[in-house]
Amino acid sequence: MSRFTEVKDLVASLEEDFEKFYEKGNKAAGTRVRNxxxxxxxxxxxxxxxxTEIKNSSK
Incomplete structure (x- = not known):
């Protein structure tokens, strides 16, 4: 489950940059979002x- 937490944390860390790009037109924030x-x-x-590896190894 730690991988899922990584994804959630990464998405959450981008929230501020999403707002800056879409609401304020900050192009640098757009670059950070893309990265x-x-x-x-x-x-x-x-x-x-x-x-896939875990699934296949249990067969």
């Missing part, structure tokens, strides 16, 4: 691989 979203994507892919 954070890439991290989320990579983390999600790692979690998917881990789940």
């Amino acid at each position: 954070g979203m890439q991290e989320i994507k990579n983390l999600a892919q790692d979690i998917r691989k881990e789940i």
Whole structure:
């Protein structure tokens, strides 16, 4: 479950930058959001691989 917590924490850490970008038009915040979203994507892919390995090893 610690991986899930990592995803939640990462999303929560981006909340302020989302607001700055969408509500105030801060372009630097948009860049930080894009980088954070890439991290989320990579983390999600790692979690998917881990789940597949665990599933396949229990057969």
